[in-house]
Amino acid sequence: MAWRPHGKARVSARNPQAWAVCDRCYDLRNLVDLQWQFEWAGNKLVNQRILVCDRCLDIPQQQLMSRVLSADPIPVKNPRPCNWSANEEGGYVTTPYALTELDANEMNEAIAIEDDPIQQPS
Numbered sequence: 001m002a003w004r005p006h007g008k009a010r011v012s013a014r015n016p017q018a019w020a021v022c023d024r025c026y027d028l029r030n031l032v033d034l035q036w037q038f039e040w041a042g043n044k045l046v047n048q049r050i051l052v053c054d055r056c057l058d059i060p061q062q063q064l065m066s067r068v069l070s071a072d073p074i075p076v077k078n079p080r081p082c083n084w085s086a087n088e089e090g091g092y093v094t095t096p097y098a099l100t101e102l103d104a105n106e107m108n109e110a111i112a113i114e115d116d117p118i119q120q121p122s
């Protein structure tokens with residue numbers, strides 16, 4: 001009489017159980033010992049529809065889970081951020097518009113023309 005190899009499946013005449021093959025290692029086991037493989041997809045676990053033994057069962061990879069970020073903070077009115085670009089150039093600007101040296105020279109010339117009646121254009 002030939003006996004089929006039954007791998008790691010248990011055989012019982014009083015409590016018969018179905019045999020099954022693991023979908024990953026093809027090991028012969030009892031169907032009740034196999035588990036569904038789950039994997040993260042989005043914000044929930046999804047059944048991969050493969051039955052695996054306890055040795056082949058993977059822990060769901062958390063990097064596949066999507067993170068739920070909290071809402072952005074409410075913006076403030078009249079913000080006054082630092083002027084980092086002016087600081088990097090070496091100057092510190094206290095007003096939104098600062099006169100350049102060229103602008104100051106032009107302004108002084110215009111004042112000088114207004115004060116001197118001889119140089120006034122006709």
Ligand SMILES: [Zn+2]
Nearest residue numbers: 022025053056
């Ligand atoms: Zn297996």
